[in-house]
Amino acid sequence: MKGIVMRSTGSFYDVLATDGKKYNCRVRGKIRLEGIKETNPVAVGDYVSIDLEHEIGSITEILPRKNHILRQSVKKTGHAHVLAANIDQAMVVATLSYPRTSLGFIDRFLVSVEAFRIPQVIIFNKKDLLDEKGMQWLNELIALYTGIGVRCFSISALEEDQLVIRGVLQDKTTLVAGHSGVGKSTLLNKISPAIRQSVGEISDFSEKGIHTTTFAEMFRLDETTFVIDTPGIKEWGLVDMNQQEISDYFPEMRERRLGCKFQSRCIHVNEPKCAILDAVKSGAIALSRYESYLSMVLGEDNRK
Ligand SMILES: Nc1nc2c(ncn2[C@@H]2O[C@H](COP(=O)(O)OP(=O)(O)O)[C@@H](O)[C@H]2O)c(=O)[nH]1
Numbered sequence: 001m002k003g004i005v006m007r008s009t010g011s012f013y014d015v016l017a018t019d020g021k022k023y024n025c026r027v028r029g030k031i032r033l034e035g036i037k038e039t040n041p042v043a044v045g046d047y048v049s050i051d052l053e054h055e056i057g058s059i060t061e062i063l064p065r066k067n068h069i070l071r072q073s074v075k076k077t078g079h080a081h082v083l084a085a086n087i088d089q090a091m092v093v094a095t096l097s098y099p100r101t102s103l104g105f106i107d108r109f110l111v112s113v114e115a116f117r118i119p120q121v122i123i124f125n126k127k128d129l130l131d132e133k134g135m136q137w138l139n140e141l142i143a144l145y146t147g148i149g150v151r152c153f154s155i156s157a158l159e160e161d162q163l164v165i166r167g168v169l170q171d172k173t174t175l176v177a178g179h180s181g182v183g184k185s186t187l188l189n190k191i192s193p194a195i196r197q198s199v200g201e202i203s204d205f206s207e208k209g210i211h212t213t214t215f216a217e218m219f220r221l222d223e224t225t226f227v228i229d230t231p232g233i234k235e236w237g238l239v240d241m242n243q244q245e246i247s248d249y250f251p252e253m254r255e256r257r258l259g260c261k262f263q264s265r266c267i268h269v270n271e272p273k274c275a276i277l278d279a280v281k282s283g284a285i286a287l288s289r290y291e292s293y294l295s296m297v298l299g300e301d302n303r304k
């Protein structure tokens with residue numbers, strides 16, 4: 001029988017099979033997917049073949065993936081693991097206040113996802129808490145991110161705005177991310193009763209300092225609509241990216257960097273005749289985006 005992996009705990013997997021039932025399965029023997037060298041080959045979102053002869057089913061095969069997202073398990077020391085597979089879009093929920101999501105976090109998320117060529121959506125939540133100045137800033141950010149090809153929505157999850165987001169999710173598999181406290185659970189709960197999440201429980205504190213691998217969990221909204229929640233992800237580490245590569249994942253840099261004097265050797269930090277630096281100076285590239293870029297290029301977690 002075939003099925004889709006809804007949840008993984010590292011050794012066990014919940015598989016939603018074509019008969020509509022969920023089976024607890026594990027991987028028996030070694031299965032390898034071509035081109036994947038990661039240690040846990042089966043990920044949430046994978047289409048798999050399962051064998052139900054024994055009390056606990058076994059996953060015997062991973063069907064070819066459309067795509068996947070890798071994530072660094074533990075900063076620096078750990079290996080990358082496949083966070084999820086077969087994703088149509090990745091959505092980050094952010095807030096400009098209570099709490100304030102840094103643009104650095106948003107940009108890191110966008111880059112991590114863009115590296116796998118997966119379309120991105122930003123949901124700016126808690127619009128109701130913004131004053132006039134805050135609204136102005138919000139509109140500037142929406143203009144900035146829309147300008148680089150990211151779909152943006154501003155909502156208040158406390159209002160009826162979730163209907164718009166339900167439409168964004170329809171017929172797709174969407175990975176959802178965001179810092180704790182931004183209203184992710186509030187939004188997901190309103191979107192679907194199938195997703196039952198506790199609201200307002202900040203579990204950050206107890207998790208701090210413990211290097212656990214974060215696993216994603218998938219929920220089904222209807223036959224063709226899936227949401228993948230990624231609880232507890234506080235940082236998006238860049239996996240396997242060299243300095244030259246990073247500007248490729250900034251859509252506003254991708255074409256422009258061909259104009260740099262040093263071409264692919266330019267990392268746009270202090271090189272002469274750098275097309276990216278020129279664009280930052282002229283305002284064609286937003287300063288906040290360039291600052292995020294610099295932190296990724298010069299950040300130590302990323303030097304290779
Ligand atoms: N003012 C306001 N508060 C919100 C909104 N969305 C969520 N909250 C509140 O923010 C807190 C954190 O929400 P929660 O859904 O648990 O956030 P999560 O950690 O991202 O899952 C809760 O007290 C929610 O009631 C919103 O749009 N406006």
Ligand SMILES: [Mg+2]
Nearest residue numbers: 184185197198
């Ligand atoms: Mg939550």
Ligand SMILES: [Zn+2]
Nearest residue numbers: 260266268274
């Ligand atoms: Zn350059």
